[in-house]
Amino acid sequence: MHMADALISPAVGGLMWAATAGLTVYSARKVKEELDDRKVPLMGVLGAFIFAAQMINFTIPATGSSGHLGGGMILAILLGPYAAFLTMASILTVQALFFADGGLLALGCNIFNLGFFPCFVAYPFIFRNIVGAGANARRILTGSMISAILALQMGALGVVLETFFSGISELPFSTFLLVMQPIHLAIGIVEGMATAAVVTFVWKARPEVMELAAAPEPLTRVSLKPVLVGLLAVAFITAGVLSWFASASPDGLEWSMARTSGKEELEAPEHGLHALLAAAQKATAFLPDYGFKEQEQDKVVPREPAAKVQEVESWPSVNGGTSVSGIVGAMLTLAMAGLIGFGLRRYQQRA
């Protein structure tokens, strides 16, 4: 499942972007070191293949619904982890751009969730260990199933954590987790079946194809480095996001840590950009369009990020007039934007 821009905060999106960019650069360097220029066209064409393959569905036995091939595992098996990660990254980029799957800011999250876990965790540590040197049909089936399921579980957990840390959705962590993990267990089983079916076919028809990925990197040399890079990035993100929360809007998440640290953190935004923003807002003296919930007041922790902290006292009661003017204004703005667009279009067509 693709993470969406609308659900993430800039902190989460930005940090996941950074993590993914790091992994992409690292993988690109690794692929270059392999010096296998056959992979240049192969990666691109296999990326296109995953796209095409995902458009073909199969029937899930005994349910009547249908599933399709997931990309990460099969790419890792055919290309090895680094090239597979790069390929996954470009598949998701094309999906984000052309099918609006996810979004550009969420792209970092999506590449991480759907690329990092299968390529750098499930494939080297699970699939390779199970299938090992002596591949046979049963091992391929077990290996594909287990690694596809685990990769998806990790990916789903990623989605839940990213959503939770972003704090845009009100869904409590545990509820969301309890929804996402079972759904992705089902998806994982289906994907595992599809992956196993295709890998078994290829292995029977042309065993040498699978050696292409295995060749440059024998079993014993599976590198821990990308995993460490990835996990470090996540740790860094978690830390970064936590501090963001502590200073911004811990409310809505049952996050006791934030509550305990809430008081001191409130002081923090007085300087730096936040203070500047807040000052700017005060100077221009535009009232926000809505007030806070009464209950918020005794919690001390404001719902809004730091920029508006200062105004908390100035608008304790909800003013119907302000809300109405906000909505009137929004309508007006929309109409104006529409008019501008229409005018420009006329101009453009005449030019």
Add this chain to the structure above:
Amino acid sequence: MSHHIVEVKDLHYTYPDGTAALGGVGFRITHGESVALIGANGAGKSTLLLHLNGCLIPEAGTVRMGDFPLTKKTLPHVRQTVGMVFQDPDDQLFMPTVYDDVAFGPLNLGLPPDEIEDRVMEALATVGAAHLRNRPPYRLSGGEKRAVAIASVLSMGPSILIMDEPSSNLDPKARRQLIHLLKSFEHTMIIATHDLDMVLDVCGRTMILKGGHIAADGPTEEILQNEPLLHACSLEKPLRLQGCPVCNPVRA
């Protein structure tokens, strides 16, 4: 330019899966000749062509291009001399636009930008595709793709042109244009094809490949009139030589 001869001696090749595709092929082609390579499906035509510019390495036997035997060291030179037009233009046109694709070879030769521009435009003009320069290859018709694929090879300035089924998938007009184009070339040409009528128009010499061996080699008119030979090689006399059933009902 007598050094632009192609000489193949006792060439053997077996694919990794054990298919013996070539079993001792030998011939010699001199400068400026235009040679057709015909034979049934699976006779080994494509396999043979892939040896001529080092895409496949012979298992036994030698390939000589001009004064060089084809080895790892002479490979870059040979690839510049021998232009190969692949059977499926989609395999050959991999760059984002027609211009980029035709420029791909010259760029790899490390030519200066002006020279590249000149070569690209000249190659595109030769095949009549200059107006397509900014189009992406996936938005070309089959005939346009073929023309651009030929241009992408011409821009390398080869002296020997090798083509694998250049007239397949073309409509009659595009095919006719291709034949005109090929006739206008002064390059040494080796064309693998099933289009025997085109062979009559373009190639002075014809070789028949059968089961990985050369079954016949000689002037085109002679070989394409030899019905028993053609039949033995799973081929048919080209329509044009079969006589017209309407004007000549006795034969029909």
Add this chain to the structure above:
Amino acid sequence: MPKIESSFLDISRLDALASQRTLIHGLDPRAKIVTTLIFIFIVVSFPKHEVTALVPFTLYPVVLIALANLPPGYLFQKVLLAAPFAFFVGIFNPLLDSEVLIHLGPVGISGGWVSFASIMLRFGLTVGAALVLVATTGMNGIGAGLEKLGAPNSFAVQLTFLYRYLFVLTDEAARMVRARSLRSFGIKGTEVKVFGYMIGHLLLRTMDRAQRIHQAMLCRGFTGELRLPVPLKFSWRDMGFLAGWSSLFILMRLVNIPQWMGLLVTEVLG
């Protein structure tokens, strides 16, 4: 199978839109990529109950759609098609947060509905901006732009190759599906085993194709490094586009324009 063909048509349609020649299409891809990213970043940086202050941001996609001669209805439809996940997660907000946040006379609107509206608005804005980026720049422009912005060469090359062969392979897959359904005489669905054969065949053919492409590349002097030759020039116009929009975004982030206009109107009328 309508799905496969329609996805393919979608790509072709956006691709065709991207090959137009307008002022916006002529801008350097880097200017458009960076502006889009700034736009998205600023839009998602609003607090979760913000609705009205997000509205002025519609200006960016609207202006670009107009200037770049893009079909608004089609893009809107694409945005809607992508909505389910954001909708599914967002719709829980009204259920979980029912405290009244806004009073409109007698009617109270809960915080959950406000944040849900905010999510959907963000969604429309961010997705719309991304679609506008593709429809005005094209995949090859974006690939070249990303490389110039510092993305690894192998990533950019991979992106252009993927895009190039998307057209070939979706076509191949569509033919395969059609051939299968013609011989299955109305039996709907595909068994996993048959699916494995189909996809497996497609995969083997794809790998053969990759090998042929590699040979074709070698024949033309490929030595391992592939340079993307799209020449990019970052001119004053690009700079103006980037700087102009970015400062407008920042202004709109700092100043709630609808609020201000609304107050003006309601005061005049009142």
